[in-house]
Amino acid sequence: MSDNKNDSDIIIVYLHHGNEYSRSPNKHQEEISRKFIDYGVDIVVGSHAHVTEGLEIYKDKPIFYNLGNFIFD
Numbered sequence: 218m219s220d221n222k223n224d225s226d227i228i229i230v231y232l233h234h235g236n237e238y239s240r241s242p243n244k245h246q247e248e249i250s251r252k253f254i255d256y257g258v259d260i261v262v263g264s265h266a267h268v269t270e271g272l273e274i275y276k277d278k279p280i281f282y283n284l285g286n287f288i289f290d
Contacts, residue, residue: 225247227259235266242270243284250280 230253235246242250242263250261254275261280263270270283 226255226289229256229260229262230258232261232263233265234263237266238268239266240270246282247273250282251275254278254280262266 232246232249234249236243246263250263250273253261259278261278263281263283266283267286268283269285273280273282
C-alpha cells in the first residue's frame with residue numbers, strides 16, 4: 218500500500234463480504250477491515266449483507282461494514 222499512497226490522495230477499499238441480513242459485522246469482517254487500515258488504507262467500504270451493518274472509526278479512519286441496498290427487488 219505504501220507505493221500507492223505516494224501516488225494517491227485517498228485509498229478506498231471496497232469489499233464484498235459479510236453475512237446476508239446480519240445487522241452487525243462478523244469477526245472476519247472486523248479483522249480484515251482493520252488490517253487494511255493498518256496497511257495504509259484511508260476508507261474501507263463493505264457490501265453484501267443487504268442491510269446496514271454500522272460504522273467504526275479505527276485509528277481515525279472510517280470502516281463502513283455494509284452500506285445495505287438502495288433497492289433490492
